[in-house]
Amino acid sequence: MNKIRLIIISIVFSLFSHSILYAEGLFLVRKHAKPEDVMLKLQSKLTEYGYKIAHIQKCDGGLEGMGYKTDYYKVVFFGKPKEVRKLSKKYPQLIPYLPLKIAIFSEKEDTLLTAVNPGALTMFFQDEEIKVQLLRWKNDIKAILAEVRHKNQS
Numbered sequence: 001m002n003k004i005r006l007i008i009i010s011i012v013f014s015l016f017s018h019s020i021l022y023a024e025g026l027f028l029v030r031k032h033a034k035p036e037d038v039m040l041k042l043q044s045k046l047t048e049y050g051y052k053i054a055h056i057q058k059c060d061g062g063l064e065g066m067g068y069k070t071d072y073y074k075v076v077f078f079g080k081p082k083e084v085r086k087l088s089k090k091y092p093q094l095i096p097y098l099p100l101k102i103a104i105f106s107e108k109e110d111t112l113l114t115a116v117n118p119g120a121l122t123m124f125f126q127d128e129e130i131k132v133q134l135l136r137w138k139n140d141i142k143a144i145l146a147e148v149r150h151k152n153q154s
Contacts, residue, residue, distance in 0.1 A: 025116065025117050025120040026114060026115070026116060026117060027113075027114065027115045027116075027117055027141060027142060027145055028112065028113070028114050029112065029113045029114070029145045029146075029148070029149045030107075030110050030111075030112050030149075031110065031111050031112075031113070031148065031149045032109060032110050032111075033110075033111055034106075034111065035071075035072040035074075035104060035105070035106045035111040036072075037111075038104060038111040038113070038148060039074065039076075039104055041147075041148045042076060042102065042104065042113065042144070042148050043076070045144045045147050045148055046076070046078050046144060049140050049143070049144055050080060051078040051079060051080060051100075051140075052078065052079065052080065052081060053076060053077070053078050054077040054078060054079060054099045055076075055077040056074055056075070056076050056077070057074060057075045057077065058073075058074055059073040059074060059075060059103075059105075071106045072104075072105055072106040072111075073103070073104075073105040073106075074103070074104050074105070075101050075102070075103045075104075076101065076102045076103075076104065077099045077100070077101050078099055078100055078101075078102070079098060079099035079100050083133075084098050084099055087130070087133065090130075091125070091127075091130055093124070094121075094130075097116065097118065097121065100115070100118065100137060100141070101115065101116065102114070102115045102141070102144075102145075103115070113145055113148065113149075115141050115145065117138055117141070118134045118135075118137040118138050118141070119134055119135050119137075119138030121134050122134050122135065
């Protein structure tokens, strides 16, 4: 991620610091909480929605190696294994987007979550089956992010 992109994201987050921003291709959420607490809530919500966490990638070291200072930066890879396998075979052009991903990182006192909007990919497909699936993922991710943002930690 280049510096200009980081600056733009920071400006957007500061303008919409108390809401969820749904851009056409990107979901952004800010929560005033520790990233570890937000991560636990995210993992719980993904499981509640029937997703399996495939991998959690720590990104701090790589970003610091490129000169960026981060306190906490991870990417959560998730999906429903049968669904991902089936769709990867039928629609190989989806492979770069699978499994689904949510990035979680800290900024001062807040934790931010961002995800690609799978619904933005519908314009590239004619098949109704994949369009329905992409919109289902979009709705699930929006709901998960909203619940992570609004619910208190237990």
